[in-house]
Amino acid sequence: MGPLSVNEIISSGTNFFLAFIIGIGFGFVLEASGFSSSRKLAGVFYGYDTVVLKVFFTAAITAMLGLLFFSLFGWVDLSLVYVNPTYWHSAIAGGIIMGAGFITGGFCPGTSVCGAAIGKIDAMVFVGGLFLGIFFFGEGYPLWENFFKDGFSGFPRLNEVMGISQGVLVLLVVLMALAMFWVGEWAEKKFPREEY
Amino acid sequence: MKQNKYLNPYLGGVLLGLVLLSANFISGRGLGASGAFKSMVVKTVETVAPTHAENATFYKENIHEHPEGVMKSWLVFQVLGVIVGAFISGALAGRLTFKVEHSPKITSKRRLIFALIGGVLFGFGSQLGRGCTSGSALSGMAVLSLGGIVTMAAIFGTGYALAYIFRKNWI
Numbered sequence: 001m002g003p004l005s006v007n008e009i010i011s012s013g014t015n016f017f018l019a020f021i022i023g024i025g026f027g028f029v030l031e032a033s034g035f036s037s038s039r040k041l042a043g044v045f046y047g048y049d050t051v052v053l054k055v056f057f058t059a060a061i062t063a064m065l066g067l068l069f070f071s072l073f074g075w076v077d078l079s080l081v082y083v084n085p086t087y088w089h090s091a092i093a094g095g096i097i098m099g100a101g102f103i104t105g106g107f108c109p110g111t112s113v114c115g116a117a118i119g120k121i122d123a124m125v126f127v128g129g130l131f132l133g134i135f136f137f138g139e140g141y142p143l144w145e146n147f148f149k150d151g152f153s154g155f156p157r158l159n160e161v162m163g164i165s166q167g168v169l170v171l172l173v174v175l176m177a178l179a180m181f182w183v184g185e186w187a188e189k190k191f192p193r194e195e196y
Numbered sequence: 197m198k199q200n201k202y203l204n205p206y207l208g209g210v211l212l213g214l215v216l217l218s219a220n221f222i223s224g225r226g227l228g229a230s231g232a233f234k235s236m237v238v239k240t241v242e243t244v245a246p247t248h249a250e251n252a253t254f255y256k257e258n259i260h261e262h263p264e265g266v267m268k269s270w271l272v273f274q275v276l277g278v279i280v281g282a283f284i285s286g287a288l289a290g291r292l293t294f295k296v297e298h299s300p301k302i303t304s305k306r307r308l309i310f311a312l313i314g315g316v317l318f319g320f321g322s323q324l325g326r327g328c329t330s331g332s333a334l335s336g337m338a339v340l341s342l343g344g345i346v347t348m349a350a351i352f353g354t355g356y357a358l359a360y361i362f363r364k365n366w367i
Contacts, residue, residue, distance in 0.1 A: 023277020094325020105314015129315015
């Protein structure tokens with residue numbers, strides 16, 4: 001059955017329309033959870049507000065479990081679901097640069113869109129920065145094209161690398177997430193928090 | 197903890213997970229954000245400097261990957277939805293106000309300068325890392341992608357490693 005667009009159950013036009021609807025859900029949940037506030041987002045790095053950790057990992061395990069069960073029920077063919085490729089060099093370097101962007105800018109691209117949508121001027125400036133950063137990447141592309149394409153190791157899933165089944169890995173991630181939620185709740189009690 | 201008007205984070209997480217699951221079920225792909233900005237940058241260059249866009253590899257590759265036009269992409273439609281969804285949520289909660297949000301210890305100007313620097317870094321890093329917190333870290337983790345999980349660890353690890361240096365901006 002699923003994925004609907006890959007199996008051509010829905011047309012490309014319907015797929016774009018549903019992308020818009022999914023986007024509304026995405027933006028609504030991010031904003032309602034407080035992700036339009038850079039101070040709430042940055043809180044995860046100082047322990048005074050760990051909403052990022054809680055929302056991010058709850059979402060990840062919900063989607064992971066959902067996909068696992070959908071595939072067990074035969075509702076979705078996991079081999080047709082996009083798995084991000086693994087390019088070691090650029091995955092690590094890109095992540096480091098994004099981490100630096102997160103702690104200085106207080107947003108990531110998706111959350112900056114939410115902040116800008118409700119009038120946060122710092123979020124609008126961050127969005128302007130995104131355009132500039134992508135433009136720099138595009139203009140200097142020949143300089144880092146080789147590095148960008150280096151270290152390619154296919155489209156592995158972590159459970160394949162670890163040699164365990166998908167279900168066992170999902171269980172481990174769920175347990176890890178529960179441990180992190182516990183640490184998050186502890187940190188919020190330990191570090192003072194002000195209303196903003 | 198004082199009551200606030202934000203959604204319970206665990207409930208928010210479950211809802212976000214269901215949105216992500218729907219994206220995978222309907223379109224066979226996860227959520228994203230930076231990809232839409234890439235389309236907009238490529239479109240802008242294509243419009244303003246068409247000859248440059250035809251010659252420079254980055255734009256050329258992107259234009260060729262989207263023969264129907266770079267803006268006709270799943271992520272562009274999805275990000276337009278994000279703007280609408282966030283606006284609705286902000287309107288319902290009474291959070292629609294123009295303001296620069298910053299710690300009382302720093303000025304608005306300093307906040308905006310750092311927001312710009314952060315945006316530039318995140319924009320650049322999202323291209324190098326083939327996706328941002330949504331497309332690479334969150335959506336990658338949901339499908340257990342090794343690359344996505346590595347990028348997520350690098351993003352959050354760097355955030356923690358640099359948190360002390362930038363503490364004045366936030367606490």
